[in-house]
Amino acid sequence: MDAVLPDQGPEELGPARVDCAPGGRRGDTRVRIQQVALELFAEHGYERTSLREVAERLGVTKAALYYHFKSKEDIVRSFTEDHFSRVDDLIAWGRDQPPGAHTAHEVLDRYIAIIMEGLEVFRFLERNQASLRESEHGKHRFEQFRPRLNALIEIITGPDAPPRSRVRAAAAFFAASASCMVFTRDAPDEADQPPLPDRDELRKIVLELADDLTGDAPPA
Amino acid sequence: MDAVLPDQGPEELGPARVDCAPGGRRGDTRVRIQQVALELFAEHGYERTSLREVAERLGVTKAALYYHFKSKEDIVRSFTEDHFSRVDDLIAWGRDQPPGAHTAHEVLDRYIAIIMEGLEVFRFLERNQASLRESEHGKHRFEQFRPRLNALIEIITGPDAPPRSRVRAAAAFFAASASCMVFTRDAPDEADQPPLPDRDELRKIVLELADDLTGDAPPA
DNA sequence: GTCTATAGACGGATAGAC
């Protein structure tokens, strides 16, 4: 309902991930809610996960969640806005750079870094696109992928690029993010036959592949 | 609950799309339900779309839907199983071919054809991954993407391929399907600034890009 | 800061008339 949200909790989620083992410190309830909610929303789906389940997993009641967050959507916003901010910052940075292959490479590299540091959030966004598209009264819930993708494409290709260049640039971002998701262990229980590359290797492979997509000459 | 589903309606959904203009023929209620449900599930999300909405859009009542389909999930199954069958057929075909670059190219080409002919279904699957992951009692609702992706990768790369090849093959499929989705008009209302390539051009661009990802030599 | 209790709405699904 409200347009502005003036930071309504004790502390905000840090750089993408929080470094706390499942030990026993207190005062971190808000963060624990975010972690559990993100995990369940990504694994079982936003709509299919009730706040009762989140609360139970935390050993509290539903009502406790409403002390820390004003709604279910608000929990989502709390861990997605950081991710979107990073992409927005990247777009702003990219627009300030001199156009060319070097900037394109740098943007892809930083984009991949954002994805890999916020993998859980990205997984959630990917798998719940339909739930996040629009709120019940026609207003946008969260700013969408599309405008950001277009902005990133334009940084890579420059303005008024031919369709082929634009599609390939888009493909680079799709391939990069999807590859990071699929070739990273998701739930520990899944028995994937093929062995996964470690994260550094994966990152190198993905960056190379994205460069191949954006860097080459027009067709013969 | 039941494992087998012995075809429980008048006619089954034809090859991906049905050729009927919005005229006034009858006896097609089952197909109209599928079309409307698919459209709403893809646009607003599976969980967020109630059967009441589907029925209202069709000018019938909820109960009428239950004459044609035994549950909400069953509607989804009716238009997704055809899509998955096509992919499974492609996998079977690919395994019968002699391994090599030519087969890889053919598989990618046919995969892209499947995506582009069933774009609405694919859009639905993509945007509702979380809803389709598992049913409430731990059983798989629909066979998943992952095993099929692995099978396709192995056809492209051969068995025991190094991570780099596997990631690039996967990226080819991701990039191909996502590009088809994004560079095809979705809802007619959206005002996309950049002009879209026509479908034949898009298909050529996407196939070329997928070939680039799978076809080249190992790194220097 | 967390609890109990409940309001209030809406969902999927079914029974049975026509």
Place this chain on the structure above:
DNA sequence: GTCTATCCGTCTATAGAC
């Protein structure tokens, strides 16, 4: 084949005690 009416479950969110 479609309708009316309804059952029963679950959900988000809130009120108010401690």
